[in-house]
Amino acid sequence: EAQVTQNPRYLITVTGKKLTVTCSQNMNHEYMSWYRQDPGLGLRQIYYSMNVEVTDKGDVPEGYKVSRKEKRNFPLILESPSPNQTSLYFCASSSRRPSGIFSGELFFGEGSRLTVL
Amino acid sequence: TQLLEQSPQFLSIQEGENLTVYCNSSSVFSSLQWYRQEPGEGPVLLVTVVTGGEVKKLKRLTFQFGDARKDSSLHITAAQPGDTGLYLCAGVGTGFQKLVFGTGTRLLVSP
Numbered sequence: 001e002a003q004v005t006q007n008p009r010y011l012i013t014v015t016g017k018k019l020t021v022t023c024s025q026n027m028n029h030e031y032m033s034w035y036r037q038d039p040g041l042g043l044r045q046i047y048y049s050m051n052v053e054v055t056d057k058g059d060v061p062e063g064y065k066v067s068r069k070e071k072r073n074f075p076l077i078l079e080s081p082s083p084n085q086t087s088l089y090f091c092a093s094s095s096r097r098p099s100g101i102f103s104g105e106l107f108f109g110e111g112s113r114l115t116v117l
Numbered sequence: 118t119q120l121l122e123q124s125p126q127f128l129s130i131q132e133g134e135n136l137t138v139y140c141n142s143s144s145v146f147s148s149l150q151w152y153r154q155e156p157g158e159g160p161v162l163l164v165t166v167v168t169g170g171e172v173k174k175l176k177r178l179t180f181q182f183g184d185a186r187k188d189s190s191l192h193i194t195a196a197q198p199g200d201t202g203l204y205l206c207a208g209v210g211t212g213f214q215k216l217v218f219g220t221g222t223r224l225l226v227s228p
Contacts, residue, residue, distance in 0.1 A: 006160070033215065040126070042205060043160070043218035043221065090159050097137065104148060104209050108159025 002027045006091050006109035013081055014117050021076045021112050023091030031094040032074040033058070033067065033106070036087040043090065049074055081116040088113050120144070121208055121219035129225045130196055138191045138222045140206035147209050149182055149189045150216070154203040196226045 004025045013019055025032065033048035035058075045058030049068040063085055065077040076092075078085060092106040121142045130136055140149070150168045152160035164173050166182035166189060173180045177200075179192040189206055206219040 035218075040220060042121075042123075042220040043207075045215060045217075048215055092159070104150065104165060104216065106152075106160070106207075108161070108177050110157065110159055 002107070003091055004091055004109035006089075006112045008112060009110065010113050012115045012117065015082055016080050019078050019081060019114075021078075021089055021091075021114070023109060025073045025074075025091075025093040025107070026072065027093060027095065027107065028071065029093035029095045029107070030071070031096065032068065033092050033094075034064070034074070035074045035090045035092065036060065036085075037090060037111075038087050046076065046089075057074050078114075079105050081114075083116050086114060086116045093100065121204060121206055121217055123219040123222045125222060126174065126220065127223050127225075128156075129227070130226050132197055132226055133195050134226075136193050136196060136224070137205055138193075138224075139188070140219050141188045142208060143187065144208070144210065145186050146217075147186070149186070149209070150207045151180055151191055152205045152207060154205060155201075160203075160205055173187070193224075196224075198226050198228055200224060201226050 007022045030051050034046040037043050044060045046064050047058050047066040052068055052071050055066050055068055082089040082101045087113045091109045094106050124139045150165045151163045154160040164180045169184045169186045171182045177194045181190050204222045207216040
């Protein structure tokens with residue numbers, strides 16, 4: 001089954017304790033992205049990756065890191081989490097059309113709810 | 118930064134009623150998408166509109182892209198409880214390889 005898998009789904013942690021949220025897709029998609037969802041603000045992009053070893057900042061990258069060492073995996077790293085990073089996080093992936101243009105159809109994981117105390 | 122404003126933010130209606138959700142921006146988008154998100158799940162793509170003035174229908178849902186490609190609307194006819202969810206519009210900016218999401222409209226359809 002084609003899917004984007006995130007772990008953990010739920011996490012409560014404390015300020016300053018490094019954590020990683022993993023994301024894996026089995027659709028051979030080149031494009032992957034991380035979003036955070038907060039009430040009234042919709043989905044805001046944190047980082048995205050057009051291909052292996054190619055990553056770029058989204059709209060709200062502060063406090064986050066990513067890496068793309070393999071095509072299928074795109075982990076989100078919070079080196080020193082703070083309470084303002086309490087949010088619902090989504091990983092998404094997408095394919096390119098044969099023309100090379102980003103198809104635009106995002107496939108989302110089920111989300112990871114993070115609480116930082 | 119391109120922004121997409123959706124209205125209304127919340128909508129609570131009875132089964133069988135019609136409704137329209139709006140997605141507006143001052144920016145031009147090369148295409149616009151609508152997603153639906155149910156509790157505990159990620160958003161799922163409903164439709165992509167590409168051409169200014171384009172209208173697409175998905176059963177009881179009608180999507181329209183504005184002529185100037187700055188806005189879009191979603192109209193639901195005879196809403197059903199299964200339509201309950203968060204509706205998100207998302208714009209693909211000209212020259213950008215990423216989506217900009219709207220603020221979302223939370224719809225509740227009661228039996």
